[in-house]
Amino acid sequence: MYTKEFLAQLYKKLYTIRVFESRCIQLYRQGLIRGYFHPYLGEEAIAVGACAAIERHDYITSTHRGHGHCIAKGAKVKFMVAELLGKKTGYCKGLGGSMHIADLAVGNLGANAIVGANLPLGVGAALASSMKKDGKVTVVFISDGASNNGVFSESMNLAAIWNLPLITIVENNQYAVSTPITQSTCEANLFKRGEALGITSQQIDGNDVLTVYETVKNFAEHCRRGEGPFLIEAITFRHGGHHVNDPGLYMPKEKLDYYMSIDPIKRGRQYLLEKGGASDNEVKEIEATVEKNMEEAIRFAQSSDELAFDDFLAIVEGY
Numbered sequence: 001m002y003t004k005e006f007l008a009q010l011y012k013k014l015y016t017i018r019v020f021e022s023r024c025i026q027l028y029r030q031g032l033i034r035g036y037f038h039p040y041l042g043e044e045a046i047a048v049g050a051c052a053a054i055e056r057h058d059y060i061t062s063t064h065r066g067h068g069h070c071i072a073k074g075a076k077v078k079f080m081v082a083e084l085l086g087k088k089t090g091y092c093k094g095l096g097g098s099m100h101i102a103d104l105a106v107g108n109l110g111a112n113a114i115v116g117a118n119l120p121l122g123v124g125a126a127l128a129s130s131m132k133k134d135g136k137v138t139v140v141f142i143s144d145g146a147s148n149n150g151v152f153s154e155s156m157n158l159a160a161i162w163n164l165p166l167i168t169i170v171e172n173n174q175y176a177v178s179t180p181i182t183q184s185t186c187e188a189n190l191f192k193r194g195e196a197l198g199i200t201s202q203q204i205d206g207n208d209v210l211t212v213y214e215t216v217k218n219f220a221e222h223c224r225r226g227e228g229p230f231l232i233e234a235i236t237f238r239h240g241g242h243h244v245n246d247p248g249l250y251m252p253k254e255k256l257d258y259y260m261s262i263d264p265i266k267r268g269r270q271y272l273l274e275k276g277g278a279s280d281n282e283v284k285e286i287e288a289t290v291e292k293n294m295e296e297a298i299r300f301a302q303s304s305d306e307l308a309f310d311d312f313l314a315i316v317e318g319y
């Protein structure tokens with residue numbers, strides 16, 4: 001059913017996000033990246049499966065944990081590293097950093113540091129598509145913590161009454177910073193919140209790239225026929241603490257071990273080998289290419305300049 005090429009494409013993206021996050025954490029530890037940095041390690045299948053199921057011109061809106069979404073939607077890794085390093089060759093000239101990467105050329109309307117704020121922006125994009133009848137779908141990524149914000153219900157309710165082409169994916173990684181979901185809601189099956197608003201909603205395995213792909217593909221087709229919106233609750237788990245300086249000691253070891261055993265990268269590699277019939281060498285080649293691209297991206301970023309102060313002032317004064 002799936003071609004080797006398609007599964008290889010998925011694996012390459014999964015592995016790119018894994019390598020990007022792992023290498024950037026090292027750069028952070030070396031003091032080359034400053035500010036906050038929320039790794040997407042462990043959640044890669046959601047971004048990759050979802051973005052593979054929609055078109056380049058479709059929209060996404062992303063979160064503070066957004067590197068994976070950007071890469072999956074087609075961002076160039078070298079401009080992302082440059083942004084994280086605060087260089088003028090970065091996506092926002094180095095002024096935005098980790099949580100503000102946008103790439104309009106590929107439909108990425110932007111990451112957002114305000115938890116939940118990317119959802120109404122996504123509803124706005126979907127409303128525009130609905131009014132213009134441009135056939136585009138908007139996918140909004142949020143996590144469990146954001147679903148407790150008032151803006152979640154307001155946005156989803158509007159999307160429902162207007163039948164918007166919107167797919168909201170709640171990446172339920174079971175924590176908002178250090179607060180486990182069981183302490184922030186009495187109903188931890190978050191897909192039920194969509195159902196309460198009359199929205200077709202589904203809970204899925206967020207560590208399985210093909211499950212995510214198939215679910216989003218199906219819902220996107222309905223959206224294009226004017227039958228949206230949809231809500232997907234993708235169950236997953238972070239591989240570490242909330243941000244790069246959080247050791248995550250509050251995360252139970254057995255749970256972490258379980259999610260490590262269903263690691264999205266491992267499963268993506270397995271799909272490529274078993275369903276795609278790829279050889280070990282072909283997989284190694286993909287991995288080597290990704291690692292080489294990442295090292296080139298780091299060299300590009302490190303050899304780039306920071307924005308000159310006068311250029312920075314000219315940008316600020318322009319607003």
Ligand SMILES: Cc1ncc(C[n+]2csc(CCOP(=O)(O)OP(=O)(O)O)c2C)c(N)n1
Binds near residue numbers: 038064147
């Ligand atoms: C409106 C708002 N409230 C609080 C914060 C501080 N904050 C940053 S990330 C975060 C946790 C968000 O949890 P969740 O939505 O589950 O996202 P995850 O970190 O799990 O991806 C909080 C409270 C914020 N950035 N914005």
Ligand SMILES: [Mg+2]
Binds near residue numbers: 145171
């Ligand atoms: Mg969360």
